[in-house]
Amino acid sequence: MTEPFDVRARGPVAPLPLSVLTGFLGAGKTTLLNRLVRDPALADTAMLINEFGEIGLDHLLVRPVRDGVVMLSTGCLCCTVRGDLVTSLESLLRDRDNGRVAFGRVVIETTGLADPAPILHTIMVHPYLVMRFRLDGVITVVDAVNGAATLDAHPEAVKQAAMADRLVVTKTDLLDTPERHAAYARLVDRLTALNPAAPCLPVDEAVPARLFGCGLYDPATKTADVRRWLAAEAYAPADAHGHAHHHHGHDHEGHDHDGHGHGHDHGHDGHHHGHDPNRHDDHIRAFTLSTDEAVPASAFDMFLELLRSVHGPELLRLKGIVKLAEQPDAPMVIHGVQHVFHPPVQLPAWPDDDHRTRLVLIVRDIAEARIRELFAAFLSAVGPDRPDRTALIDNPLVPFGGIDR
Numbered sequence: 001m002t003e004p005f006d007v008r009a010r011g012p013v014a015p016l017p018l019s020v021l022t023g024f025l026g027a028g029k030t031t032l033l034n035r036l037v038r039d040p041a042l043a044d045t046a047m048l049i050n051e052f053g054e055i056g057l058d059h060l061l062v063r064p065v066r067d068g069v070v071m072l073s074t075g076c077l078c079c080t081v082r083g084d085l086v087t088s089l090e091s092l093l094r095d096r097d098n099g100r101v102a103f104g105r106v107v108i109e110t111t112g113l114a115d116p117a118p119i120l121h122t123i124m125v126h127p128y129l130v131m132r133f134r135l136d137g138v139i140t141v142v143d144a145v146n147g148a149a150t151l152d153a154h155p156e157a158v159k160q161a162a163m164a165d166r167l168v169v170t171k172t173d174l175l176d177t178p179e180r181h182a183a184y185a186r187l188v189d190r191l192t193a194l195n196p197a198a199p200c201l202p203v204d205e206a207v208p209a210r211l212f213g214c215g216l217y218d219p220a221t222k223t224a225d226v227r228r229w230l231a232a233e234a235y236a237p238a239d240a241h242g243h244a245h246h247h248h249g250h251d252h253e254g255h256d257h258d259g260h261g262h263g264h265d266h267g268h269d270g271h272h273h274g275h276d277p278n279r280h281d282d283h284i285r286a287f288t289l290s291t292d293e294a295v296p297a298s299a300f301d302m303f304l305e306l307l308r309s310v311h312g313p314e315l316l317r318l319k320g321i322v323k324l325a326e327q328p329d330a331p332m333v334i335h336g337v338q339h340v341f342h343p344p345v346q347l348p349a350w351p352d353d354d355h356r357t358r359l360v361l362i363v364r365d366i367a368e369a370r371i372r373e374l375f376a377a378f379l380s381a382v383g384p385d386r387p388d389r390t391a392l393i394d395n396p397l398v399p400f401g402g403i404d405r
């Protein structure tokens, strides 16, 4: 049997899947959590929530485990964050390791502006937590009725949707008129354009089986499921001008894909695709890079370091599998959230017949063409003497330091 991860390097304990639940104020996170904690499928879950009061746990409560941690009759463990996230996660792990509680998965509800990135960073850069957890996914909740207006008004909401592995559209029960249905269809298309690889689930389909299990590691087969994790096929191939053609996985009757033609404002969604130069969505690009060539490790490190140092905050999500020239049969899996990268994981072998380097990127305010050029410049086939690569490496203004995370 093949193990996807180097077990020794990760310690003897299998890392626990961790999900981050995010969504704009009032989008319906608490309502979704409320349903999830009651679901027998979450019996094995520790939920880090903002407040017990919001969820109304009284009749589910079995026993308080300690301050801020309660065990529910459904088997779900509910915890409020005490102090910082690191302390709370460390305490939970200690409780688990000492047999005081049992759980096999963690879900963290975001607070405040609900930016999932700082939570992911906290875990990715923590030397112990990064060994004990593996990121399962970011779940972003969007309101069916107010979602479009929220996306129009708040770039943070667009960022949350762009970073998600799963999108959940709440309040679909309120879609009681054809106008609202049409607006909902436009919202789904808009979310799909922002984040083509994330399935967009109406809340009544947001069951645990579809919310969880989006990470690299597939517990069922105990191997890395790179194809599902990258979902590179969901990204449209770029045309000669670098514009992606998004193929929509959703078929909505009567829906006008480009927003041209109807010109009506429906309900809360008075949004026109492609007409407003300030539209936050237009700052987001989702695309893939791929190559057959094996890349020397040092060149690939430099490529990532350049992306990180120059474009860090705008690199919302980067996932990939990489064929390194030194070990072309043992691909490297990489994952970055803004300027922070998870320690790369080396697989013992390619998971399937596709042995190309494939990177999927979701970026904000970076021209896709610039990243394509940069990538091309670092590929071995262009030769080490190619002027632009040399120029990049020699540029004293570019801070190189190797990939330290």
Ligand SMILES: Nc1nc2c(ncn2[C@@H]2O[C@H](COP(=O)(O)OP(=O)(O)OP(=O)(O)O)[C@@H](O)[C@H]2O)c(=O)[nH]1
Pocket (backbone or CB within 6 Å): 023, 024, 025, 026, 027, 028, 029, 030, 031, 032, 170, 171, 172, 173, 174, 203
């Ligand atoms: N009709 C309907 N109302 C919903 C649904 N989900 C949430 N709501 C309502 O929307 C409001 C906000 O929902 P919450 O679950 O509190 O949203 P939240 O994202 O947790 O909000 P904050 O914690 O304030 O950020 C509440 O009044 C809910 O009852 C839904 O699926 N259908």
